[in-house]
């Protein structure tokens with residue numbers, strides 16, 4: 686009997702077994718945690734928010750679906766009630782209509798959620814808009830609109846729900862940021878700025894609330910097949926209205942929603958969920974910033990030339 690068969694192989698299989706049991710217990714704990722959790726999803730009317738609603742509904746969570754359009758929210762509640770590919774979820778989702786760019790309605794919504802459900806376990810700050818335009822042509826009102834929707838709205842909602850989470854010493858706050866919370870690409874200034882601010886705010890929050898057993902997860906997706914580019918605002922405030930190729934070829938919203946669900950279940954602090962090029966771009970920005978800036982300047986000149994011709 687040699688050393689490999691008497692020591693190495695049993696040790697290897699033993700470790701694998703312990704790891705498998707550990708993962709199973711982790712999975713069971715995650716299912717139990719999500720099953721009764723009160724989960725608030727903003728931007729539930731389309732794209733990633735809608736898929737997050739489906740994923741958390743399938744996991745058994747009590748949903749609070751937020752959006753600007755009450756009809757779309759009603760349709761989603763109806764759609765969820767007919768979902769069959771999951772264990773029966775008996776909780777009828779609650780809907781709350783508000784505009785994230787209007788702080789007063791955000792605060793009223795938070796009050797309504799707490800009044801109706803008593804507490805929030807998981808807040809998914811998902812809603813957002815994108816932007817296309819040159820800095821020189823963009824009015825400050827457009828920058829403000831993007832910041833209000835992507836940054837001030839989500840942080841207002843978070844701040845309004847936070848005291849109740851601290852009191853219960855329980856809660857999980859998710860921020861759907863973007864790869865553009867980590868790198869800035871040309872002609873996306875307001876969007877990239879709002880996502881960098883999101884990343885910074887929620888990183889600070891994570892450190893501040895860990896002592897109250899509250900978790901914070903920042904999710905940074907690459908391109909997802911949603912209406913984000915269609916709904917993007919442009920330099921003059923009008924709707925961009927184009928489905929970008931990168932967006933159309935991105936990951937599906939359902940795939941990313943599963944990543945969000947698992948990240949919450951595993952209490953991850955951050956997740957980058959992107960293809961190879963955006964992921965490499967993040968590393969390049971940090972390791973070889975000068976090269977990254979040169980690439981971005983070349984990209985800007987190329988895009989400008991293509992637009993002018």
Ligand SMILES: NC(=O)C1=CN([C@@H]2O[C@H](COP(=O)(O)OP(=O)(O)OC[C@H]3O[C@@H](n4cnc5c(N)ncnc54)[C@H](OP(=O)(O)O)[C@@H]3O)[C@@H](O)[C@H]2O)C=CC1
Pocket residue numbers: 727728729730731732733734752753754783784785786811812813814815834861862863864905906907908909910911912913914916932935
């Ligand atoms: N798609 C992508 O490639 C990527 C998306 N993301 C992020 O994912 C998140 C979801 O976007 P996605 O699903 O892609 O895009 P969608 O345009 O499909 O969805 C955006 C959602 O946000 C809501 N929303 C927009 N403005 C407001 C507002 N002022 N008040 C309340 N709700 C608002 C929309 O509601 P309504 O139906 O009323 O317009 C909609 O439900 C965003 O934060 C985005 O930045 C991150 C990386 C990549």
Ligand SMILES: CCCCCCCCCCCCCCCC(=O)OCC(=O)COP(=O)(O)O
Pocket residue numbers: 815816863864865870873876906907908909913914917929932959962963965966969980
């Ligand atoms: C070592 C080789 C490295 C190669 C790096 C090449 C760098 C090329 C730049 C690529 C930029 C990728 C940007 C990704 C942006 C992204 O995923 O954004 C997600 C979004 O939020 C999409 O929103 P948008 O409105 O911009 O569609």
